Amino acid sequence: MMYGLDLLGIAQYSKVALREFPRGWALGAFSNTFGDARPAVEAIIKSGKCPRVRIQLSWKDKHDYSTRDFPAIRKEALEWAGLVNKYKNVQWLFSGACEHKLNKRDATALAVLIQQALPCTEYVNCIMKGGARIDGTKYINEVHGDKAKSEKGREVFSFDGTPCVNGGVTDLKTKFAQCETFFLWDSRFNGKWESSNDTPRIDRKGWPDAGHIKSIIALAQDEGKINLAKKWLYKSHSENKGTGDPRAENPVIIAPIECKQIELKDDQGKLKVILKYYKPYSGGGHRYYAKKMGYEISRKQVSVWANGKQYGVIHPAFRTGSIK
Numbered sequence: 001m002m003y004g005l006d007l008l009g010i011a012q013y014s015k016v017a018l019r020e021f022p023r024g025w026a027l028g029a030f031s032n033t034f035g036d037a038r039p040a041v042e043a044i045i046k047s048g049k050c051p052r053v054r055i056q057l058s059w060k061d062k063h064d065y066s067t068r069d070f071p072a073i074r075k076e077a078l079e080w081a082g083l084v085n086k087y088k089n090v091q092w093l094f095s096g097a098c099e100h101k102l103n104k105r106d107a108t109a110l111a112v113l114i115q116q117a118l119p120c121t122e123y124v125n126c127i128m129k130g131g132a133r134i135d136g137t138k139y140i141n142e143v144h145g146d147k148a149k150s151e152k153g154r155e156v157f158s159f160d161g162t163p164c165v166n167g168g169v170t171d172l173k174t175k176f177a178q179c180e181t182f183f184l185w186d187s188r189f190n191g192k193w194e195s196s197n198d199t200p201r202i203d204r205k206g207w208p209d210a211g212h213i214k215s216i217i218a219l220a221q222d223e224g225k226i227n228l229a230k231k232w233l234y235k236s237h238s239e240n241k242g243t244g245d246p247r248a249e250n251p252v253i254i255a256p257i258e259c260k261q262i263e264l265k266d267d268q269g270k271l272k273v274i275l276k277y278y279k280p281y282s283g284g285g286h287r288y289y290a291k292k293m294g295y296e297i298s299r300k301q302v303s304v305w306a307n308g309k310q311y312g313v314i315h316p317a318f319r320t321g322s323i324k
Helices: 015-018 038-046 069-078 081-086 105-119 168-176 212-222
Strands: 002-006 024-029 050-058 091-095 122-126 140-146 155-156 181-184 234-235 252-255 261-265 269-280 286-291 302-306 310-315
Touching: 002 050, 002 212, 015 302, 024 038, 024 181, 038 081, 050 181, 069 105, 105 302, 168 181, 181 212, 181 261, 212 269, 252 269
Parallel strands: 002 024, 002 181, 024 050, 050 091, 091 122, 122 140, 140 155, 155 181
Antiparallel strands: 234 252, 252 286, 261 269, 261 302, 269 286, 302 310
């Protein structure tokens, strides 16, 4: 399994994507949904960091693809022929229709059409509920989100649609352990500060910065054995609504107790960071914020302490627990 960053809106943040892209990872991008992605993709390829690229050639908000869309998708595929021929050392994967609901006959026809347009590349059949899988030995099937099911055959998984910072990463790594590419994705990769944000694409400004990309890469680490007391929640990324709030995206603990601070300590008992009390949380409990991002606190497990009592063990890069 190769890890990947599904930087779907990379056309809007090419410089930071190039600086922070991890060596040996796969790159995912939309071809033109957020602008022409080819310059940004080529820059990362030229850096020598990226051995595999998966391009989503088209997107429709209503997912209502039909054979009428195929000529335009084929035309978009041909726009990539120059880069494909120039960088033959890269494994190129192309998805004709991102999250389609096509039947098997039409999905297969699209695969054939794109491979005829781009010989020596591999085709990815990217489905959503209602869409048909196709031959999993000849082609690669791609599924999205934390509810996705893994099946036999060649497969790609992406968090696309379900922010990876919201948890479940470790379980999904196990569930899709046999997949060829495991893409991490977060709402900011599409310019949305939060997944609930409904800002039109043309007006989005929540593009990822260096710290955010690093925090997503950190989720490739082993979370290890973790546990947290009942009704305690550790969020590696607090809410970020683009307000400029200095706490945005720093870790927050929501706990049923009120005290001055919560401490995170390493396995030697050394203090790693303090989360200061902020105020009550509207959903119940009390909020405590750190001044560092989760991936900066520690690369392994730390223990959670308050008032001299331990309340569990977490990995600061990963969301853990629940207030319910």
